[in-house]
Amino acid sequence: MSRTQKTWIVLFRGVGGDTLLPVKPLREALTEAGFDNVRTFINTGNVVLTSGDRPEKIIARIAPVVLREFQFAKAILVADLAEWQRLIDENPFPADVPQYLHAFLMEREPAAxxxxxxxxxxxxxxxxxxxxRVLYYYTPDGFSNSRLHTKIERTLGLSVTARNWNSVLKLHALASGLQSPRAGS
Known part of the structure; x- marks a missing residue:
């Protein structure tokens, strides 16, 4: 029996530099793997799609595809649209200068x-x-001047991936668009 289709935001950790996930081939590969309404956003490892699977199964289905097609073997993190909306709603920092705000999605809530x-x-x-499982990171002196971001993953002892606030909002808009009647177009 198939589960109800949900909209998911899929984030690939560590894309950039020598690690690339070209958007059109990625979109095509995930569509061929059976995901619906696959959309990609910039070349930094952002996908929006619909699936009736649970997060663990989505990751288990995507991981071999990106390994085979793109030699990508880093962490993949998944959030549904409701969780992404909470991520936006629960932001405790000013968002009026979005380049100073980042959201780190973590594989799970970290230990105290x-x-x-x-x-x-x-x-x-x-x-x-x-x-x-969201770490909000505010850098009023600029992200490039901050020092903590390079220590987050190692100190927390779990996989994380960060997106700047502009990307957070654009992924939300893209995912929200899949909820409309025109989602399949």
Whole structure:
């Protein structure tokens, strides 16, 4: 029995530099793998699609495709549209200068001890807040001047992938569009 189709946002960790996931071939490969309404957003590993599968199964279906087609073997993180909406709604930081705000999607909620270890590494004006499996990272002096972001994944001990706030909002708009009657077009 098939589950109800849901809209999912799929984020690939570590895309950029030597690791590429070209959007058109990625979209085609995931469509051929049986996913519906596959949309891609820029070459940094962002996909929106619909599926009746649970997150674990979506990842298990996508991982061999991207390994075979693109030699991609890094973490894949998935959130449904409702979780992405909460990610936006629960943002505790100013979003009026979106280049200073990033959302890190984590594979799971981190342990309290790991969060405290990360908190001890904060320097300067940068700040973070964790809500569930989302880490909000605010860098009022600019992301390139921050130092914490390179320590987040290692300190928390789990896979994470970050998107700037503009990308968060664009992925939400793309995913929300799949909910409309024109989603299949």
């Amino acid at each position: 001890e790991a969060v405290e270890a990360l908190r001890a590494k904060v320097r300067g004006t940068e700040q973070f807040s964790i809500r569930g």
